[in-house]
Amino acid sequence: MKFNTKAIHGGQHDIDPAYGAVMPPIYQTTTYAQATPGGHKGFEYSRSANPTRTALERAFASIENGNYGLAFGSGLAAIDAVMKLLKPGDEVIATSDLYGGTYRLFTKIFEGFGIKFHLVGMENATAVESYINTKTKLIWVETPTNPMMNIIDIKKVATIAKKHKVLLAVDNTFATPYLQQPLEMGADIVMHSATKYLGGHSDVVMGALIIKDKKLADKLYFIQNASGAICGPQDSFLVLRGLKTLPIRMQRHCENGKIIAEYLAMHPKIEKVYWPGFESHPNHNIAKEQMKDFGGMISFVTKGNNYKDAIKIVENLKIFTLAESLGGVESLAGHPASMTHASIPKEEREKIGIVDALIRLSVGIEDADDLIADLKQAIG
Ligand SMILES: *Cc1c(COP(=O)(O)O)cnc(C)c1O
Secondary structure, eight states, rough: HHHHHHHTTTTOOSSSSTTTOOOOOOOOOSSSSOOOOOOSSSOOOOOOOOHHHHHHHHHHHHHTTOOOEEHHHHHHHHHHHHHHTTOOOOOOESSSOOOOOHHHHHIIGGGGOOEEEEOOSSSSSSGGGGGTTTTTTEEESSSSSTTTTTOOOOHHHHHHOOOOOOOOEEOOOHHHHHOOOOGGOSEEEEETTTTTTOOOOSSOEEEEEEEEEEHHHHHHHHHHHHHHHOOEEEEEHHHHHHHHHHHHHHHHHHHHHHHHHHHHOTTEEEOOOOOETSSSHHHHHHHHHHSSSSOSSEEEEEEGGGGHHHHHHHOOOOEEEEHHHHHHHSSSEOOTTTTTTTOOOOHHHHHHTTTTTTEEEEOSSHHHHHHHHHHHHHOO
8 A cells, every 4th residue: 555545544454343334433431331240342441452543553554664552642642651661771762853842751750760761963874883782772862853943864874773672662753654754764663743644723722653673562562551641542543634635735835935935045035945955955955855745844044043033924924823832734843942842951952952042933834925925024
């Protein structure tokens, strides 16, 4: 099956053996009748498995070319499950400009449990190798990064991870499997905040892990069930519904993204635009090689790096909503320094480029003309 077909049918055979419902029913139940103790039809208790969630987990596995999918109550719950593979004393190498919540989970929770994190700019993939020692157990990659849109060479990092027998996890939230499939490039685990593009309608918070290897998947399933950060059947249904239109939504996000990135780059009041589709982007060639297109996430800085100008723009926007999050059908604008990345200390933030005048756009699937007109009136 090819990607568009997988988005609709992947893992969806035999979903409702009872009545043949074409769409998976919402099994709003915690428990399942047993004919005799242990004599059940594959489901016992909905923390362990629920048919609606199972349908979604199979769909996750299918679209990322994995063998196993796991759905969680949020993206951070999914990351938390991966971290529970580790023990005190273990070390992790992670992308330096991480999603703010991931940074907080690593440094404020898991550092306290004795896990050491090396935050490394991985645009030069070989830099990763110098941080590896016998305690290194995991490399955590985000690409494109949030919000600086840096691109990391997944294949190169995977080669280093394999050589040293270290697990590689890729947060594929920004790219989605429409643009890149990290398991195909050598990653062991793909993680998603399904809250974003996979759900696609800004109405569900959810996380996902996708794995190829059975032993690793078994360990993560054990953690999912033992720790219990699962998602409910109603949310599973909604994300499964969202997945079916992922390819056509992504296509439009990319088309609109390109139009808006090019518009901003020409604008006299804009200093800099971060978007991997520009030939001038430092890792444009890697983006071109590992991604099918360049996505709908764009960051930009106003001329003169003036905080007040940036705030005025985000307040003036009418079609773009000033809000956290990304990846929905509707366009959103955010101010990372005061919103998504406020939990990162100012000096740390500025070191990686998150200045006070940086604005991040999640370009939706509206008409590009309307989005451009909105930016035009807001920037003035
Ligand atoms: C939103 C996000 C997360 C966290 O996911 P939640 O669903 O909000 O818990 C992790 N990584 C990236 C890149 C994100 O954008």
